[in-house]
Amino acid sequence: MAFDVPLIACSVIAVVLLKHVFTRKRVRLPPGPPAYPFLGHLTLIPEVGQDMFFYKMGKIYGDVIHFNVLGRSLVILNSVQAATDLLEKRGYNYSERPYLPIFELSGVASGLVFANGQEFRVQRKMIQQYFTKEKRKDHRPIQTREAQVLVLNLLSKPENWMDSLLRFTSAIIIDICYGHQVVSDDDTYHRLAEEACLAANECGPPGATPVDLFPILRHFPTWFRGTYYATFARSKEPIIRKMHEYPMARVTDEMASGTAKPSFLTSQLDALGSDLADNRTMIESIKAAGVILHIAGAETTSSTLAFFVLAMVLYPECQKKAQQEIDAVIGPDRLPDFNDRLPYLEYLLQETLRWNHSAPSGIPHKGLEDDVYNGMFIPKGSTVIANTRSMTLDERVYKDPFKFDPERFEPALAGRGEPFPTGPFGFGRRMCPGRHLADESLWIAMATILSALSISEAIEEDGKVIVPDATPISTGPSMCFSMSSGTAQRRGHSHPHATHRERVDAVEPPKSIEAP
Numbered sequence: 001m002a003f004d005v006p007l008i009a010c011s012v013i014a015v016v017l018l019k020h021v022f023t024r025k026r027v028r029l030p031p032g033p034p035a036y037p038f039l040g041h042l043t044l045i046p047e048v049g050q051d052m053f054f055y056k057m058g059k060i061y062g063d064v065i066h067f068n069v070l071g072r073s074l075v076i077l078n079s080v081q082a083a084t085d086l087l088e089k090r091g092y093n094y095s096e097r098p099y100l101p102i103f104e105l106s107g108v109a110s111g112l113v114f115a116n117g118q119e120f121r122v123q124r125k126m127i128q129q130y131f132t133k134e135k136r137k138d139h140r141p142i143q144t145r146e147a148q149v150l151v152l153n154l155l156s157k158p159e160n161w162m163d164s165l166l167r168f169t170s171a172i173i174i175d176i177c178y179g180h181q182v183v184s185d186d187d188t189y190h191r192l193a194e195e196a197c198l199a200a201n202e203c204g205p206p207g208a209t210p211v212d213l214f215p216i217l218r219h220f221p222t223w224f225r226g227t228y229y230a231t232f233a234r235s236k237e238p239i240i241r242k243m244h245e246y247p248m249a250r251v252t253d254e255m256a257s258g259t260a261k262p263s264f265l266t267s268q269l270d271a272l273g274s275d276l277a278d279n280r281t282m283i284e285s286i287k288a289a290g291v292i293l294h295i296a297g298a299e300t301t302s303s304t305l306a307f308f309v310l311a312m313v314l315y316p317e318c319q320k321k322a323q324q325e326i327d328a329v330i331g332p333d334r335l336p337d338f339n340d341r342l343p344y345l346e347y348l349l350q351e352t353l354r355w356n357h358s359a360p361s362g363i364p365h366k367g368l369e370d371d372v373y374n375g376m377f378i379p380k381g382s383t384v385i386a387n388t389r390s391m392t393l394d395e396r397v398y399k400d401p402f403k404f405d406p407e408r409f410e411p412a413l414a415g416r417g418e419p420f421p422t423g424p425f426g427f428g429r430r431m432c433p434g435r436h437l438a439d440e441s442l443w444i445a446m447a448t449i450l451s452a453l454s455i456s457e458a459i460e461e462d463g464k465v466i467v468p469d470a471t472p473i474s475t476g477p478s479m480c481f482s483m484s485s486g487t488a489q490r491r492g493h494s495h496p497h498a499t500h501r502e503r504v505d506a507v508e509p510p511k512s513i514e515a516p
């Protein structure tokens with residue numbers, strides 16, 4: 001029997017095309033505002049404050065919204081339900097990151113936050129294994145020591161409070177990653193890390209800079225309109241490269257001379273064995289993991305702490321209540337430790353994460369294949385953003401959501417029993433692997449500060465009280481790194497005044513700690 005091969009091939013193609021057309025016709029894209037031809041919603045989406053923009057759009061268009069940016073689909077998930085259904089339950093389809101050329105230019109794209117495929121698997125495994133819930137206790141001595149350094153720095157340099165917060169989180173990561181204790185603001189590791197954070201943070205809203213939208217712009221001269229972020233990112237590449245090379249060179253020297261302190265780097269190198277030359281690819285992955293741990297971990301945790309300071313200034317009654325709890329349960333003779341996770345302090349931490357945390361739009365995911373969710377069509381290749389801001393301000397879940405109110409979590413008989421926030425650390429297979437470390441760093445910093453200090457508004461020279469601005473600031477879908485100290489200070493985000501309480505005597509100057 002003779003087969004008419006071209007006819008069969010054409011029929012198969014026709015069936016596939018028809019199926020495609022009908023699937024697309026039956027299911028519509030998620031709702032969204034009207035768009036311009038070609039540009040789509042490009043001019044509608046703001047460069048700054050995207051999280052609040054998506055939150056407001058959510059009130060009109062619902063929990064899943066579609067935007068079209070120059071023909072590319074951007075899908076916003078505004079509810080915990082939608083984010084869980086897609087990013088967790090269908091994680092096989094939504095665990096990649098979209099291609100973000102801007103981070104390639106600055107040199108951070110090889111780190112886990114932006115990696116896909118094999119590189120994602122390798123770095124995710126290394127990092128996840130080193131930051132498990134069980135490993136928390138290994139990092140506690142470092143966090144406790146740095147919390148005390150933080151209090152001393154806040155007292156001695158109150159005007160540099162944001163820098164002190166960043167030094168706190170940065171010193172913790174540097175010690176854990178490289179076994180190096182930061183003892184001054186001029187420490188080389190710390191300075192390098194600060195620059196690396198700045199380089200990553202100031203590269204514009206991820207996925208929305210001109211070079212992300214038109215990758216060809218990376219080849220255009222610097223005077224060409226739209227190349228600003230690309231030029232900035234490129235200028236920071238040497239810093240990021242140094243951040244990759246410097247710690248590795250020092251730690252390998254220390255290992256060779258037998259003076260290395262156990263750290264993330266030594267544990268990865270030990271696992272490789274003696275033949276480092278044969279493991280070049282792995283060594284590059286280890287360097288990239290170290291850099292990304294710093295960039296992803298230090299700024300997020302310190303800006304969350306900045307929101308805590310802001311809340312303490314704006315809601316002094318909450319500060320007082322937490323201090324009364326510490327005084328009553330822990331007493332006057334010692335500082336809080338990790339066994340003291342008292343209920344009100346816990347609510348304070350959770351309310352800070354709910355009220356104004358540092359990554360309100362997370363980091364974009366990408367849809368690998370066409371998908372249909374609740375009758376809505378999500379095209380293959382869509383950039384998918386879980387907008388946590390909409391979730392933590394959801395009036396269906398939180399009463400008076402803009403108010404800082406730790407008591408909202410009190411169990412139903414005494415309080416309203418509202419749930420702890422879901423989403424500040426992301427969803428699914430890309431969920432933040434540093435969340436346990438972050439949780440404990442936040443806790444020990446808050447507890448130590450409240451135990452030893454009282455925070456209040458700053459007073460200007462003419463005696464005028466500075467009332468800080470509580471408007472959330474964000475510069476892009478990935479606010480993980482966006483609130484720089486400069487921005488916060490310029491916006492009057494509280495230059496707090498720190499006065500010491502009696503327990504400040506219990507704060508000791510830093511001691512060197514041997515990592516376990």
Ligand code: HEM
Nearest residue numbers: 112113296297300301359362425426427430431432434438
């Ligand atoms: C309050 C502090 C922090 C917040 C709010 C935060 C939030 C987030 C969010 C929202 C994501 C994206 C999750 C997703 O794509 O669904 C993320 C990813 C990540 N975070 Fe954090 N984070 C914090 C602290 C840390 C710390 C301390 C570390 C390091 C020890 C860290 C390391 C990372 C890494 C490596 C990723 C990328 C994970 C991946 O792409 O697979 N973060 N974080």
